[in-house]
Amino acid sequence: MIDQSIHPNTRVLLDAWRRMQADPKGHGASGPRVAGNEELIERIFVLELMQDRTWLVRSAGSRLDALIGRRLVNHNFLDLWSGPDRTMTGAFLEAVRLDGGPGVVRGVGETLNGQRAEIEITLMPLDAGAAQAPRTRMLGLYQPLGSEAALAGQPLFRHRVSMIVPPDTRRAGPKLRLVASR
Template sequence: MVDRTIHPNTRVLLDAWRRLNAAPGAGAGKTPQVNDHPELVERLFVIQQMRDNAWLFRNAGEAVTGLLGRQLTNHNFLDLWTGPDRKMMGAFLEAIRLDGAPGVVRGRGETMTGQRVELEVSLMPLAHAAERPGAYRLLGLYQALGGEPMLKGRPVWRHRISMLVPPDTRSEGPQLKLVASNG
């Protein structure tokens, strides 16, 4: 995934995910600690895929519930999106599940009275979730990209997708080099 333009919190979480999912012995550096990034914890959430293809919130941090203006546990993540955006989001979640790699959504949230905020939602598979049928979970980061004061305390109600950055599953394997000799 090309991550030059993502929010710094998203970068931190993606880097942590990569380190935690690296092959044994391949991870360099220390294991991420919650104390290193306390502002991230309140923006995290976990969703779980159900048999009917709903993605239920299992938990959500205070900043997420504050921006959305409600408790989210057992609510369908896909209900945040409507029409074509809901279909795109469903397919996007399926791509993350199948590829086993993170993806990022850029979009905007809107209140019932029309105030808007730009958003970035990062989603990444949780380790070992695929091993338990019916328990596939994704870790998410719901990040406003500035403009939260413009909401004037009103909750985000509608979500629209501007850009999807799908999982990058390119493998870094041996490279083939062609050498020609004219002699």
């Protein structure tokens, strides 16, 4: 995943996720810590894939609930989206689940009175160490990119996708190179 233009909170969470993948027991990890970022913790959520193919929100931070205007636990994450945006987001979730790497959705959240806020939603699989097993849980971060004060306390009701950055699971390895000489 290309992460040059992501929000600093997203970078902290991605770095923590990469450390978890490299060392699942967490011994000797260094770098920025999620625990030191209270505003980040309040925007984290966990999704679980159910047998009926819905992605239920299993836990959500208080700030995320406030931004959406309702308690998200036990609601289908895809219900935040409609039409083609719902289809694209569903395909994105499948890509993260199957590829086992993090991905980002950029979009716009809109209030009922038409105020808009750019958002960045990062998702990463939680089933560490299960390379061949189907992943069923994801850690997510719902991060507004602008000032939340512009929303005047109104919840984000409608979500629209503007960009999807799928997982980049290319493996670095030997490359074939053809050299011709006379």
